[in-house]
Amino acid sequence: MRYLPLTQPDRDAMLATIGAASIDDLFIDVPEAARLDGPVHGLPLHASEMAVERHLSALARKNLAAGDAPFFLGAGAYRHHVPASVDHIIQRGEFLTAYTPYQPEIAQGTLQVMFEFQSQVARLLGCDVANASMYDGSTACWEAIVMARRVTRRGKAILSGGLHPHYVSVAQTMAKFTGDVLDTRLPTLGADADGDDLIALIDDETSCVVVQYPDILGRIADLSALADACHAKKALLVAVVTEPVALGAIRSPGEMGADIVVGEGQSIGVGLQFGGPYVGLFACSEKLVRQMPGRLCGETVDAEGKRGFVLTLSTREQHIRREKATSNICTSSVLCALAWSVHMTLLGEKGLRQLAAINHAGASAAADRLAAVPGVELVTDRFFNEFTLKLPREARPMVRTLADRGILAGVSLGRLYPGVEALQNGLIVAVTETSTAEDVETLAVALEEALA
Amino acid sequence: MTINQSGWRPTAPEQGESSGETFTGNRALMLDEPLIFEIGSSETTGVDFDFAPSPLPGEGQSQAQPSAPLPTLSPEGRGLSRLGNLARTAPIGLPGLSEPETVRHYTRLSRQNYAIDLGLFPLGSCTMKHNPRLNERMARLPGFADLHPLTPVDRCQGAFEVIHQLAHWLVTLTGMHSVAMSPKAGAHGELCGVLAIRAALDAKGEQTRKVMLVPESAHGTNPATAAFAGFSVEDIPATAAGRVDLEALKARLGPDVAGVMITNPNTCGLFEPDMREISEAVHAAGGYVYCDGANFNAIVGRVRPGDLGIDAMHINLHKTFSTPHGGGGPGSGPVVFSEALTPYAPLPFVEKQGDQFVLVEEETAGEHHASSFGRMTAFHGQMGMFTRALTYILSHGADGLRQVAEDAVLNANYILRSMEDVLDAPFAGSGPCMHEAIFSDKGLPEGFSTIDVAKGLIDEGFHPMTVYFPLVVHGAMLVEPTETESKATLDQFIGAFRSVATRAKNGAPALKGAPHFAPRRRLDETLAARKPVLAWKGAD
Numbered sequence: 001m002r003y004l005p006l007t008q009p010d011r012d013a014m015l016a017t018i019g020a021a022s023i024d025d026l027f028i029d030v031p032e033a034a035r036l037d038g039p040v041h042g043l044p045l046h047a048s049e050m051a052v053e054r055h056l057s058a059l060a061r062k063n064l065a066a067g068d069a070p071f072f073l074g075a076g077a078y079r080h081h082v083p084a085s086v087d088h089i090i091q092r093g094e095f096l097t098a099y100t101p102y103q104p105e106i107a108q109g110t111l112q113v114m115f116e117f118q119s120q121v122a123r124l125l126g127c128d129v130a131n132a133s134m135y136d137g138s139t140a141c142w143e144a145i146v147m148a149r150r151v152t153r154r155g156k157a158i159l160s161g162g163l164h165p166h167y168v169s170v171a172q173t174m175a176k177f178t179g180d181v182l183d184t185r186l187p188t189l190g191a192d193a194d195g196d197d198l199i200a201l202i203d204d205e206t207s208c209v210v211v212q213y214p215d216i217l218g219r220i221a222d223l224s225a226l227a228d229a230c231h232a233k234k235a236l237l238v239a240v241v242t243e244p245v246a247l248g249a250i251r252s253p254g255e256m257g258a259d260i261v262v263g264e265g266q267s268i269g270v271g272l273q274f275g276g277p278y279v280g281l282f283a284c285s286e287k288l289v290r291q292m293p294g295r296l297c298g299e300t301v302d303a304e305g306k307r308g309f310v311l312t313l314s315t316r317e318q319h320i321r322r323e324k325a326t327s328n329i330c331t332s333s334v335l336c337a338l339a340w341s342v343h344m345t346l347l348g349e350k351g352l353r354q355l356a357a358i359n360h361a362g363a364s365a366a367a368d369r370l371a372a373v374p375g376v377e378l379v380t381d382r383f384f385n386e387f388t389l390k391l392p393r394e395a396r397p398m399v400r401t402l403a404d405r406g407i408l409a410g411v412s413l414g415r416l417y418p419g420v421e422a423l424q425n426g427l428i429v430a431v432t433e434t435s436t437a438e439d440v441e442t443l444a445v446a447l448e449e450a451l452a
Numbered sequence: 453m454t455i456n457q458s459g460w461r462p463t464a465p466e467q468g469e470s471s472g473e474t475f476t477g478n479r480a481l482m483l484d485e486p487l488i489f490e491i492g493s494s495e496t497t498g499v500d501f502d503f504a505p506s507p508l509p510g511e512g513q514s515q516a517q518p519s520a521p522l523p524t525l526s527p528e529g530r531g532l533s534r535l536g537n538l539a540r541t542a543p544i545g546l547p548g549l550s551e552p553e554t555v556r557h558y559t560r561l562s563r564q565n566y567a568i569d570l571g572l573f574p575l576g577s578c579t580m581k582h583n584p585r586l587n588e589r590m591a592r593l594p595g596f597a598d599l600h601p602l603t604p605v606d607r608c609q610g611a612f613e614v615i616h617q618l619a620h621w622l623v624t625l626t627g628m629h630s631v632a633m634s635p636k637a638g639a640h641g642e643l644c645g646v647l648a649i650r651a652a653l654d655a656k657g658e659q660t661r662k663v664m665l666v667p668e669s670a671h672g673t674n675p676a677t678a679a680f681a682g683f684s685v686e687d688i689p690a691t692a693a694g695r696v697d698l699e700a701l702k703a704r705l706g707p708d709v710a711g712v713m714i715t716n717p718n719t720c721g722l723f724e725p726d727m728r729e730i731s732e733a734v735h736a737a738g739g740y741v742y743c744d745g746a747n748f749n750a751i752v753g754r755v756r757p758g759d760l761g762i763d764a765m766h767i768n769l770h771k772t773f774s775t776p777h778g779g780g781g782p783g784s785g786p787v788v789f790s791e792a793l794t795p796y797a798p799l800p801f802v803e804k805q806g807d808q809f810v811l812v813e814e815e816t817a818g819e820h821h822a823s824s825f826g827r828m829t830a831f832h833g834q835m836g837m838f839t840r841a842l843t844y845i846l847s848h849g850a851d852g853l854r855q856v857a858e859d860a861v862l863n864a865n866y867i868l869r870s871m872e873d874v875l876d877a878p879f880a881g882s883g884p885c886m887h888e889a890i891f892s893d894k895g896l897p898e899g900f901s902t903i904d905v906a907k908g909l910i911d912e913g914f915h916p917m918t919v920y921f922p923l924v925v926h927g928a929m930l931v932e933p934t935e936t937e938s939k940a941t942l943d944q945f946i947g948a949f950r951s952v953a954t955r956a957k958n959g960a961p962a963l964k965g966a967p968h969f970a971p972r973r974r975l976d977e978t979l980a981a982r983k984p985v986l987a988w989k990g991a992d
Contacts (some may be wrong), residue, residue, distance in 0.1 A: 046849030060595025063611030093569030138830035173826030275601030277782035277830025335778030348548010351497035
């Protein structure tokens with residue numbers, strides 16, 4: 001109980017000040033029948049720092065960390081090298097243990113970070129404005145669909161088959177309750193990302209078309225024609241980016257006409273973390289800003305005329321509008337946004353472009369090597385750092401076989417699309433700057449042996 | 453390049469000498485810091501990369517020589533042709549800083565923040581307690597931090613065990629039946645809870661129950677959540693004693709009511725003594741009870757919400773189990789469920805089958821999970837927060853957690869009784885408070901309000917309490933000290949709070965201009981909203 005500073009004499013003195021005979025007197029409003037007379041049964045008592053450390057370290061050792069194996073998993077979460085300074089900065093107590101900046105005079109550090117983050121995200125995604133982060137990419141994607149409904153006053157969203165199936169799942173879950181109509185499809189194990197084929201589906205009821213870029217199979221496609229088609233029908237184009245490093249090499253969705261661009265920011269600064277916390281990116285054009293969910297930081301001046309930053313446009317938010325609020329979100333991933341922003345600042349334009357180029361070159365070389373394994377086919381030749389292989393048999397058991405040999409080979413489409421016959425042989429392979437040529441060779445040789 | 457290149461601080465030494473202003477904008481150790489866009493450049497970077505990945509065997513000589521050029525994005529470049537016409541040509545406009553500049557920039561910014569590591573955060577309704585660094589160390593073990601969410605299941609058993617152990621603690625401490633771990637924050641947990649209620653009602657064929665009752669004292673997220681999930685929202689008034697009006701609630705129950713969203717302990721810092729009657733009445737009328745568990749830290753180890761008839765409750769891990777607030781997030785909002793709502797809990801979740809932990813997802817959900825309302829987020833939830841929370845829980849144990857609630861309540865009552873002679877305490881007469889004490893601006897002279905007391909506290913070196921919330925109290929000041937504050941700290945805070953309150957009552961003009969010593973004076977929030985500047989628009 002080393003985190004509790006009160007001593008027993010302190011407690012006695014405080015009870016005397018309050019005028020209570022015992023601590024039980026302070027719980028008199030709790031109905032007698034609901035009061036526990038001692039620590040909850042069946043749970044252990046307090047433990048020392050060393051004992052807790054030993055326990056959790058033992059649990060951690062039961063996992064195969066990405067850094068301990070040739071590693072090729074992606075599909076919405078990517079392993080990149082995060083410079084040491086990033087973690088140092090986010091562990092500074094003034095950032096780590098600060099509260100939401102509702103008192104701006106003593107929260108300028110966090111507020112300026114939010115403003116810089118918004119500016120960086122807007123530029124990277126190719127939009128006018130961005131918010132100060134959301135929970136993650138999947139929930140940001142749903143918020144974008146809801147926002148498109150508000151903007152267009154239409155309730156039918158078309159979801160590309162190239163959208164991450166978990167993102168589709170989240171949207172389907174929510175749509176069950178909100179009455180939105182979702183037109184969803186499955187990906188095809190072919191060379192082309194869907195995009196142009198969605199155009200025919202857009203009609204006067206369509207609120208938005210949602211595409212992923214690069215898509216779940218790693219494919220990339222020009223979104224310009226789709227954006228034009230959406231705008232011709234007064235619908236919005238929502239683009240989802242799960243690997244923002246890609247935008248160091250390829251054009252941003254905003255440049256190609258997307259109205260709302262959302263993303264999973266995890267791959268910059270945040271780390272894999274077994275699925276969370278991550279950082280949702282959310283950007284849009286200036287004219288839509290009052291319909292945007294989430295926290296926003298704005299520039300202003302203080303009483304002496306000095307530049308400063310505050311949370312702003314709160315009239316969209318739950319603490320003012322209650323049931324009329326733009327969304328119920330009451331947080332943002334500020335600490336993860338800080339990590340993202342620090343990493344992006346260390347990279348800068350030059351570093352991001354180099355990082356992207358190295359990713360793409362490594363992935364290209366790996367794709368060629370793996371496609372040379374007998375029976376293995378490279379599904380697409382238009383990708384960034386992630387591509388899909390078609391194996392001569394089901395990929396899912398193959399992933400398990402390779403994992404038993406200490407190789408994390410990729411994500412099988414069977415895991416993401418269980419029961420979809422046409423996709424079972426697909427394997428998504430991600431290659432980043434953390435993958436070495438030796439890792440690729442190890443995977444290729446093991447795959448060859450396993451398929452022999 | 454000077455620090456004033458943008459011209460936003462046009463001070464000059466000859467003007468500054470007598471006015472207290474400085475050329476740089478810095479004040480001794482308090483350093484002003486421009487934006488990265490004003491000091492960085494597109495050609496500056498703080499990272500070094502390995503050169504191009506070695507060609508694979510059989511592809512000739514390695515080019516990984518120190519003099520080898522970095523891969524470029526020109527279409528002719530090796531291996532880059534696969535980007536086709538999508539290769540980026542236009543600049544992005546991202547500033548870069550060298551590593552020392554980066555560390556200095558963010559370190560300087562950090563110094564403009566108040567934080568729990570610097571002092572007491574007496575915020576009602578948003579528990580700010582000590583964040584143990586052991587939690588941080590454990591969350592960063594590579595076996596947790598460097599683990600991909602789609603790692604084959606038998607290669608991440610330790611991570612599932614963390615989730616399972618934390619789930620066991622949460623279910624046992626709350627006396628509930630099951631827990632959904634995936635919600636990403638408190639408000640996301642609320643959504644999870646009301647979606648389970650909707651799913652349960654729909655399964656019973658009660659689609660017509662569309663009204664969610666929300667007491668006035670509820671967090672603002674509660675009505676927003678209910679509306680987001682498709683319910684219509686109706687308020688239930690509070691009594692003069694700051695509790696839910698039981699008779700008003702009972703009178704409103706009926707066949708159109710889906711349930712009630714209640715906060716207990718409530719946002720006035722009071723326990724709802726009628727909680728069991730409320731639950732029974734709602735259940736008898738065919739509805740469900742959602743409890744906002746943001747304030748669970750006041751009762752953990754002393755009261756199990758399951759014993760009060762609650763059907764669903766989210767737990768803000770940062771509040772009760774000390775995961776850091778991080779300037780506003782990330783959060784984590786696991787939701788505990790009664791037996792009645794358990795079948796509708798979201799996917800995915802972790803189950804122990806024999807010696808193995810399995811991940812129950814859409815495809816593996818057997819018959820007993822077939823009624824789940826679906827998936828709320830891409831992966832398994834906030835693993836990094838689970839590790840921190842479990843570390844804190846194991847450190848405290850069942851005995852320590854009970855002490856947590858007791859000390860939190862003791863500290864709040866100590867402040868209530870130490871302040872009630874100088875500030876109006878609207879509910880002090882109705883008995884002890886729980887983890888937070890509430891005061892109002894009643895008795896302050898014309899022209900002085902809660903905000904002046906708050907800003908005055910800043911100059912005394914404290915973060916202000918929560919202001920103007922809950923809405924049921926005029927000019928509310930909500931103070932929550934938490935259990936990790938010592939008596940000496942509380943005494944110092946009480947001294948400062950009394951001093952500021954007394955000055956406000958005396959109409960001290962200086963208080964209107966507070967804070968005087970913060971990095972910024974009062975900021976113009978109206979200007980920010982009227983002419984929003986949300987991104988840096990300066991010249992590239």
